[in-house]
Amino acid sequence: MQTPDTRTLKILYFAWLRERTRVAEEEVSVPGSVASVGALIEWLSARSPGHRAAFANRRTVRCAVNQDFADLATPLASGDEVAFFPPVTGG
C-alpha cells in the first residue's frame, strides 16, 4: 500500500544502463525522503550490484523525468516516469 510518505515511480533504463541493471523497466515505491533525481540514484544504487555498477560513474549518466531532460536537483512526484541513460549518440 502506498502511504502519503512514499512515491511510486516508473524507472526506465537504456543502452548500457539497462545491460548493467539487467532490467529495462521497473516500478518502485520510494520513501518520502527520496524527493529528487539525485536521491533516487542513491536509493536505486542499493538495489543490486548491477544497479550499483550502472550508477558508479555519475558523470556518464543522464536522466529524463516524464520524457524531459532532468538533472540531480529535479524534484520527483508520485507517478513520474524516470529514465536513465548514457549521453545520447544519435544522428
Added chain:
Amino acid sequence: MQTPDTRTLKILYFAWLRERTRVAEEEVSVPGSVASVGALIEWLSARSPGHRAAFANRRTVRCAVNQDFADLATPLASGDEVAFFPPVTGG
C-alpha cells in the same frame, strides 16, 4: 593582315552586356597600344552607342580572359578570348 603591332581578340558578351552591344561574339583587331583589359574596354566603347552603353558603368562589368576571371590590368595577347558580363547570379 595582322602586323606585329596588332592583336586579334575574340570578344564575348553575356546577359545585359550582350543586349546592349547587340552582339554575342565578335572578332576584333586592336592596335598594339590596347595591351590590357582596361585599354580594351576604352577601345570597344568607341565601336557603337550600344558598346558605349554596355561599358558605361565599369563597376558593374566583370571580365574573363581565356575563361579565367581577369581585371583591368590583365594583359592581352593575340588569340585571347575575352568575355564581358555582369556580376554572376547563379546558384
Added chain:
Amino acid sequence: MATIRVQEADFDIGAEFAALTAGRSDIGGIGCFVGTVRDHAGGRRIEAMTLEHYPAMTGPALGRIVAEAERRWSLLGCTVIHRVGRLRPGENIVLVLAAAPHRQAALDAAGFLIDFLKTRAPFWKKETFAETGEEAWVEAREGDDAAAARWQSG
C-alpha cells in the same frame, strides 16, 4: 509543416524532397543532411550499427528541436527521419531537410537540426565489430556538444 518519423525501414531521399516541396513555389532553397553508417571506427572494422531509442521521449524531443529551428529561422517546412534497429555499413541512419525562402536559412537550419538531434534526442548507437563480434556502445563526442553549443549564442 514538419515531418518527424522514427522507423526501422530505410527512407527514400528523393521522395522526401518531393513531399516537402510538392505544390510549393515559395521555397528558394532546401538544406539537407544524410547520415550513414561507416564501415570502420577507431581503426576497427564495423559489422553493424544498432540504434535504440526511448520511444515515449523521442517524438517530443524531436518536436522541441524542430520547434526551436522554426523559432530561429523562417522555415517553409522541415523533415527529420531517424532510423532505429540494426543497420549495416553504407545504410542511411538519419535524414534532415529544411526548406526556406533563402539558402542561408535553409543551410543553417539543417546544420542546427542535425547538431541538436545529436545532443538532445534520445538515441544510442552500439557498434558490432567485424573481427571479434564484440559489441560496444558508442561514446558521446565532446565535439558534438561543442557543435550544438555554437548555436546558443545565435
Added chain:
Amino acid sequence: MATIRVQEADFDIGAEFAALTAGRSDIGGIGCFVGTVRDHAGGRRIEAMTLEHYPAMTGPALGRIVAEAERRWSLLGCTVIHRVGRLRPGENIVLVLAAAPHRQAALDAAGFLIDFLKTRAPFWKKETFAETGEEAWVEAREGDDAAAARWQSG
C-alpha cells in the same frame, strides 16, 4: 570523384545521392543544398526564370570551385549540377552534394560549394514578371559576396 554537370533537364535528387554513395561504406555524412525558383521577387510575381551561362568557362570554373573544396576538406565525393534555360517557379535550379567521413566537413563543404558557385561561376539569371511580361536581369547581392568571403579566412 566529382560529378559536374550543366544541363537544361531537371535532375533526380534521389538518383544523384544514390550515384554518389553507390557501393561505398566509408561515408559518414552527405551535406546537400538544392536551390529552387521562387514565385516572387521584390514583391512582384515571377512567371519564369531564365538562366544563361558561358559554356567554355562554366566547366573550368566549377572544376576550380570543387578542387578548392577538396583541398579544404577530406571529401569522399561531390556533385554539382546546375540547370540553364527557362525555368518555372517551383523548379529546381541547382544541386550540390558533398560526402565526407564526418558531418561537419560534409555540411561545411556543401555550404562552401553553393556560396562559391553563386559568386564564381558564370551563370546569369533573368526574371520574367507575371503581370507585365517585363524582363529584368537579377542583380548580384552583396550578401552573396559576404557569404563567399567568410570562407577566405578558413
